[in-house]
Amino acid sequence: MESAAPDQPVEATSEGRPGLGRRALGWLTEGVLIVVGAVVIATLLRTFVGQMFVIPSGSMQNTLQIQDRVLVAKFGGFQRGDVVVFEDPGSWLIPSPPVTNKVQIALEFIGVLPNSGTEHLIKRVIGMPGDHVRVADDGRIEVNGVELDESSYLYSEGGVTVAPANVPFDIVVPKDRIFVMGDHRNESNDSRCRLANVSASPGASAFVPVEKVVGAAVAIVSPLDRLATFNVPETFEAVPDPTEPAPDEPDLIHVEPGC
Numbered sequence: 001m002e003s004a005a006p007d008q009p010v011e012a013t014s015e016g017r018p019g020l021g022r023r024a025l026g027w028l029t030e031g032v033l034i035v036v037g038a039v040v041i042a043t044l045l046r047t048f049v050g051q052m053f054v055i056p057s058g059s060m061q062n063t064l065q066i067q068d069r070v071l072v073a074k075f076g077g078f079q080r081g082d083v084v085v086f087e088d089p090g091s092w093l094i095p096s097p098p099v100t101n102k103v104q105i106a107l108e109f110i111g112v113l114p115n116s117g118t119e120h121l122i123k124r125v126i127g128m129p130g131d132h133v134r135v136a137d138d139g140r141i142e143v144n145g146v147e148l149d150e151s152s153y154l155y156s157e158g159g160v161t162v163a164p165a166n167v168p169f170d171i172v173v174p175k176d177r178i179f180v181m182g183d184h185r186n187e188s189n190d191s192r193c194r195l196a197n198v199s200a201s202p203g204a205s206a207f208v209p210v211e212k213v214v215g216a217a218v219a220i221v222s223p224l225d226r227l228a229t230f231n232v233p234e235t236f237e238a239v240p241d242p243t244e245p246a247p248d249e250p251d252l253i254h255v256e257p258g259c
Contacts, residue, residue: 050073051074053120055068058184060188061183062183068222070219071218072085072214073215073218074215078216079125079236081124082125083122084124084178084213084216085121085214085217086120089205090205124183125180127178129173130246130247131173133169134254135164135168135169141181148236150235152233154184154185165259171253172247172253174249175246175247176246177207177246179191188259191207193206194206196255196256203250203252
């Protein structure tokens with residue numbers, strides 16, 4: 001019987017194996033796909049989940065300081081007492097030169113960098129559509145008949161807290177609009193400062209369209225020693241909903257020029 005020959009060792013050859021160039025191309029393709037996937041995910045998160053903003057002014061001190069980075073949620077809505085970011089509803093801000101650095105623009109667009117533009121503002125929601133907001137006889141802000149205890153967030157320095165308002169007003173917020181104020185009332189050019197503006201319809205420019213609201217601030221994410229989350233102050237829990245439907249136009253029961 002003829003016996004089978006023993007197996008012979010097979011010499012290693014490069015045949016059938018990809019060359020260095022093909023392997024490098026594969027690595028490059030894989031890297032590009034990872035980067036593109038990350039950009040797509042970051043863009044979706046920025047568009048539908050959350051976005052970061054840089055605080056440019058002291059209008060929300062001491063709740064927020066200049067150069068704080070704030071994360072704003074784009075889901076879940078907002079309510080009285082929330083700190084919200086919104087697009088300039090019209091001539092609230094002085095126009096400034098746009099950012100021209102294309103890399104910065106791209107990184108801000110996908111959410112890698114916080115938005116550094118000046119076309120957004122951040123304030124606290126004091127009145128929702130239909131709310132009756134006024135300055136009470138003792139100088140405190142009253143919403144739907146309930147006076148707010150704003151001591152937990154109004155700007156204070158050296159034991160002295162800024163006044164809730166220096167000029168009296170009495171208004172009803174129109175439908176699809178909100179009434180906002182900064183926590184540092186002496187540094188905030190907000191809704192109350194525009195109630196006497198009659199350049200268009202009386203007081204219309206004082207109220208922010210709901211559609212302009214980006215979302216509610218949920219946390220300070222930078223600098224690290226400022227890390228904090230936001231909660232609605234307890235005083236707003238006692239405020240009832242309005243008893244009447246929101247009017248189509250602002251109801252300016254009493255307004256005076258100034259803040």
